[in-house]
Amino acid sequence: MSAPARQIEAAADQRILEHACEHLRRFGPKRTTILDIAEAAGMSHANVYRYFPSKLALFDAVTANWLAALEGQLRVIKEGPDPAYDKLERALSAIQKTYRAKLEADPALFKLLCDAIETNRVVARKHRNKIQGEVQAIVEEGINAGSFRMTDRRRAMALVFDLAHRFIQPISIALDRSIPAPDLAFRAGRAFAAIQRSLVYGDPDFDI
Structure with missing residues (x-):
C-alpha cells in the first residue's frame, strides 16, 4: 500500500472512531449502531465493517x-x-x-x-x-x-x-x-x- 493510500485509510479509521465516541457519549453502547456511525461518517455501513468487523471490535478500538x-x-x-x-x-x-x-x-x-x-x-x-x-x-x-x-x-x-x-x-x-x-x-x-x-x-x- 502506498503512503497516500495509508494516509487515507488512517484518516477514515480515525473518522469512524471519532463518530463512534460521539454516539457512545450521546446514546450509550446499546443504542449506538454501526449504521448510525457510518451515516455520520459519510460512508456505507459495509465500509465501516472493512475497518472494524463488529460493533464490539469498534468499541474495543475506541x-x-x-x-x-x-x-x-x-x-x-x-x-x-x-x-x-x-x-x-x-x-x-x-x-x-x-x-x-x-x-x-x-x-x-x-x-x-x-x-x-x-x-x-x-x-x-x-x-x-x-x-x-x-x-x-x-x-x-x-x-x-x-x-x-x-x-x-x-x-x-x-x-x-x-x-x-x-x-x-x-x-x-x-x-x-x-x-x-x-x-x-x-x-x-x-x-x-x-x-x-x-x-x-x-x-x-x-x-x-
Whole structure:
C-alpha cells in the first residue's frame, strides 16, 4: 500500500472512531449502531465493517485509543532519569488520576473499559499487561540499583498491586465514584507512600 493510500485509510479509521465516541457519549453502547456511525461518517455501513468487523471490535478500538495516552505516559515515566522510588509514585498516581478523570469527564467511554475487564476481552488484557509491564520495569530498576531492599521480585510486585488495587483498578475506581476526587487522591497517595516505604526499607514480616 502506498503512503497516500495509508494516509487515507488512517484518516477514515480515525473518522469512524471519532463518530463512534460521539454516539457512545450521546446514546450509550446499546443504542449506538454501526449504521448510525457510518451515516455520520459519510460512508456505507459495509465500509465501516472493512475497518472494524463488529460493533464490539469498534468499541474495543475506541477503548484502546483513549488508553494509549496513559500507556505512553507510563512509558515516559519509566524511561525518565528519576530514581525508581519517584518513578513508582508518579506511575501509580498517573494511573489513578487518569482513570478517575476519565470516569468523571467521559463516563460512557470509561464504562467500555470496565465492561471489557469484566468480560476479559483482549483490549483489557493487553492494557493490563502494558500497565503491569511498565510498573514491573520500574520495580526491577529499583532492585537492580539497590534502592529497594525488598529484592524478591514476585513479592515486590504482589505488594505493589495488592496495596494499590483499590486506586488503580478501573472497576474499583468506578465503585468509588461517590468519593470526592481530592479525597480519593489523598488516600491513594498514602497507599502509594506505604508501598514505597516497604520497597525501600524492606519488610521481612510482610508475608504475601
